[in-house]
Amino acid sequence: MSVVVEGRNILRDYHIAGSLTRPAKTVHAVKGISFTVERGKTLAIVGESGSGKSTLARIVALIDQASGGELLIEGKPIDIGKEKLTREMRSKVQMVFQNPYGSLNPRQKIGDVLMEPLLLNTDTPASERRDRAREMLVKVGLPAEHFNRYPHMFSGGQRQRIAIARALMLNPTLLVLDEPVSALDLSVQAQVLNLLADLQEEFNLAYVFISHDLSVVRYIADDVLVMNRGEAVEQGTREAVFADPKHPYTRELFAATPITDVEAIRARVARRAAMRAAARA
Amino acid sequence: MSILTIRNLTVRFATSTGSFTAVDGIDVRVDKGEVLAIVGESGSGKSVSMLAAMGLLPDTAIVTADEMTFDGQNLLAMTPRERRRIIGREITMIFQEPIASLNPSFTAGYQIEEVLRFNAGLSRKAARARAIELFNQVGLPDPEGKLKSYPHQMSGGQSQRVMIAMAIATNPRLLIADEPTTALDVTIQKQILDLLIRLQEETGMALILITHDMGVVAETADRVQVQYKGKKMEEADVLSLFENPKNPYTRALLSALPENATGDRLPTVASFLDSEVSA
Numbered sequence: 001m002s003v004v005v006e007g008r009n010i011l012r013d014y015h016i017a018g019s020l021t022r023p024a025k026t027v028h029a030v031k032g033i034s035f036t037v038e039r040g041k042t043l044a045i046v047g048e049s050g051s052g053k054s055t056l057a058r059i060v061a062l063i064d065q066a067s068g069g070e071l072l073i074e075g076k077p078i079d080i081g082k083e084k085l086t087r088e089m090r091s092k093v094q095m096v097f098q099n100p101y102g103s104l105n106p107r108q109k110i111g112d113v114l115m116e117p118l119l120l121n122t123d124t125p126a127s128e129r130r131d132r133a134r135e136m137l138v139k140v141g142l143p144a145e146h147f148n149r150y151p152h153m154f155s156g157g158q159r160q161r162i163a164i165a166r167a168l169m170l171n172p173t174l175l176v177l178d179e180p181v182s183a184l185d186l187s188v189q190a191q192v193l194n195l196l197a198d199l200q201e202e203f204n205l206a207y208v209f210i211s212h213d214l215s216v217v218r219y220i221a222d223d224v225l226v227m228n229r230g231e232a233v234e235q236g237t238r239e240a241v242f243a244d245p246k247h248p249y250t251r252e253l254f255a256a257t258p259i260t261d262v263e264a265i266r267a268r269v270a271r272r273a274a275m276r277a278a279a280r281a
Numbered sequence: 282m283s284i285l286t287i288r289n290l291t292v293r294f295a296t297s298t299g300s301f302t303a304v305d306g307i308d309v310r311v312d313k314g315e316v317l318a319i320v321g322e323s324g325s326g327k328s329v330s331m332l333a334a335m336g337l338l339p340d341t342a343i344v345t346a347d348e349m350t351f352d353g354q355n356l357l358a359m360t361p362r363e364r365r366r367i368i369g370r371e372i373t374m375i376f377q378e379p380i381a382s383l384n385p386s387f388t389a390g391y392q393i394e395e396v397l398r399f400n401a402g403l404s405r406k407a408a409r410a411r412a413i414e415l416f417n418q419v420g421l422p423d424p425e426g427k428l429k430s431y432p433h434q435m436s437g438g439q440s441q442r443v444m445i446a447m448a449i450a451t452n453p454r455l456l457i458a459d460e461p462t463t464a465l466d467v468t469i470q471k472q473i474l475d476l477l478i479r480l481q482e483e484t485g486m487a488l489i490l491i492t493h494d495m496g497v498v499a500e501t502a503d504r505v506q507v508q509y510k511g512k513k514m515e516e517a518d519v520l521s522l523f524e525n526p527k528n529p530y531t532r533a534l535l536s537a538l539p540e541n542a543t544g545d546r547l548p549t550v551a552s553f554l555d556s557e558v559s560a
Contacts, residue, residue, distance in 0.1 A: 048468060048469075049466055185323055185493065186322060186534060189537070190537040191549045193547055194546050197545065197546060213467075214467075215538065215540040219539035219540075220539075253468065256467045256468040256471035258471075258500045260498075260535070262523050262524050264500075265520050272503065
């Protein structure tokens with residue numbers, strides 16, 4: 001099995017400048033996290049707001065620079081703070097963001113959205129760029145005729161398909177997905193999750209999947225990393241983490257997640273009925 | 282005994298391309314002391330139908346209904362002045378974005394004392410004392426200190442607690458919560474839902490919970506109403522709905538939940554949608 005991305009003790013500090021009334025301080029957003037993701041596999045990073053999961057995602061996506069530790073893409077160490085990111089590296093790692101309303105330029109036609117990564121990172125001629133963009137539209141389940149349309153003409157789920165298509169234009173090996181379905185309705189969420197599963201199979205993609213939704217994670221992940229306040233409190237295969245969560249925070253997270261289990265509903269309804277009867281008596 | 286009854290509610294918006302029907306002949310009934318969940322995806326008209334009942338829609342909305350009564354009083358025949366005696370006192374509402382719902386320029390204390398003075402008729406001093414009591418009741422840490430806090434100094438969960446305190450300040454008989462936990466983390470969501478249910482049980486008020494989240498429905502509701510594109514698809518008590526959903530849309534929605542996945546692909550609502558959407 002080939003490892004696509006490996007993080008070794010990744011750190012990220014943010015320095016907040018002081019002022020007359022406030023001393024400068026340092027926030028440790030990511031405190032030494034290690035992980036590996038193999039081809040065709042999904043690592044889900046779970047956490048609540050402020051856990052540092054998005055910061056870690058940005059580091060893995062080569063958008064943000066780590067303050068310490070090592071990041072290896074296909075075995076090659078990379079530090080975007082020291083050297084300029086090559087076109088080749090940019091092609092290997094791509095990102096999909098949470099909000100498909102914010103991540104597409106409203107004044108750019110869909111065709112141009114999809115062709116831009118090729119224009120910037122490759123020497124593909126214009127006619128081939130156009131053909132590949134049309135093919136990709138079809139691949140993510142949109143008609144090729146939508147090429148000349150603007151983002152506002154699409155629904156949230158369709159926009160997320162476009163964002164995924166854009167990320168795939170450079171044939172990446174790793175896709176970093178930051179809460180890709182949390183802005184979508186349940187029915188659309190299922191379609192996008194299925195699409196991601198199809199694409200992963202077809203292109204043998206590695207996914208780093210950031211999410212706060214445990215039911216989505218349980219469905220999509222091979223490995224799970226639970227973050228809390230910048231630390232990896234729990235790490236393991238999906239089966240191990242869900243069957244037997246070790247850390248108290250993971251257990252708290254599981255306990256807080258609403259479940260739609262019929263027996264649990266039956267017990268709750270019975271408790272409410274008993275309480276009502278007691279109030280009447 | 283029903284506290285709010287709405288029959289055949291239709292809400293249309295006048296748009297540049299003609300009129301758009303957001304709510305299409307919906308009935309809503311909530312009994313005293315009951316938790317009703319209205320569940321639907323975006324565009325199902327779940328929020329709009331409740332905003333219509335509250336009279337909070339803009340002038341571009343055309344609201345018609347055969348009946349709209351609160352505790353036997355006809356809301357449709359009321360003057361705006363009469364309506365305001367009920368809205369904000371007997372029926373109150375909380376919203377999705379707690380931080381945006383509070384006025385950033387005033388302290389939490391100022392805002393809740395305003396409610397207490399104008400809607401509950403308390404004196405300045407009595408309002409302060411009651412505000413502290415309410416902040417205690419909704420589980421805010423350091424209630425007296427929180428009176429002097431501005432919204433930006435509080436977390437999302439704390440802001441939602443302030444909103445809830447304001448909403449129960451007048452001892453309403455119906456609280457409408459529109460996606461009250463959607464913007465919050467899952468551990469905070471649990472605390473807020475537990476708080477709402479505890480307050481409902483303590484005060485005996487009716488609670489309408491508008492949500493898109495089937496998990497939230499499962500953990501809070503007595504009765505559920507499923508809406509899709511402005512129409513009511515199904516209404517059932519919570520156990521029957523999850524155990525034996527009657528409507529194809531409800532069934533599709535439940536099977537699209539990732540936790541119900543059986544194979545390696547999720548069933549989608551598309552098969553249901555295909556028969557509904559021609560575009």
